[in-house]
Amino acid sequence: MSSGKKDELNRNMTLRVRALESLLLEKGLIETPAIDELVDMFENRLGPWNGAKVVARAWNDSEYKQRLLADGTAALAEMGFDTIQGEEMVIVENSPDTHNIIVCTLCSCFPWAVLGLPPVWYKSAPYRAEAARDPRGVLREFGTEISAGTELRVWDSNAELRYMVLPERPPGTEGMDTEELAKLVTRDSMIGVSKVAPPSAA
């Protein structure tokens, strides 16, 4: 879309949303502070840094990792990450033999309690279609290599059940503490479209 068309779309949509918001405010059905709070929560307080902490702890604490894999919901709650709508969480572990990737083919269900809101591509029609049909193609589009012998598992999320990938710990991270490890873990590696890169030499 050209930037002119995009501006027009944004102007148009701004009016449409403002119309609904002002109508609901007039009827006393919403209040501005509540709207602002919701925006702040989703824009600033939820994000992949939460999931990264979980991954880092699992890498350094094998007992926590076992609990995480056995009951994701409970193990996340241990770290204070509650699923906001009461959905269950299942954590799936990547290894040299198995690579996991998550999708929501029907809409955009995403483990946002630990990863924040999903990227635009995750919610897009091409991803929703292709992840189910050709996950190796998806990985190629993201520039991620996995060997032909690695089993690839695709997890289709739904409203009641969400997934997060526990990515493989990269080489060169021996002895790193959880805070340092967490800095390496990307949102995309917890979706499964990429791997966690080894720490750079610098």
Add this chain to the structure above:
Amino acid sequence: MNSIHDMGGMHGLGAIDTTDDATVFHADWEAHTMALARAMMAGKYFNLDEYRYAMERINPACYLGLSYYQRWLAGTITMLVEKGVITQDEYEAQLDALKRGET
């Protein structure tokens, strides 16, 4: 329900645009659309499953042409009208007034 939203495996939808500027909302209206939907669900005017169903019922040609938050807004308005919280006429009158700069 086997409607247009059931996209797993579908062909012809094009390549994935993998670019991602990591911005949560690309315009204020998106953020407010999200917040309004959640606020109305928190107020129990409709629930998440009904809301999802409202979006799944969007005309297929429109569904494919609307962006993600445009679908959310359409779903919210559908829900509020169907539940009798607002009327379509009220909403359009409010929109007209805004366009004319009156509100």
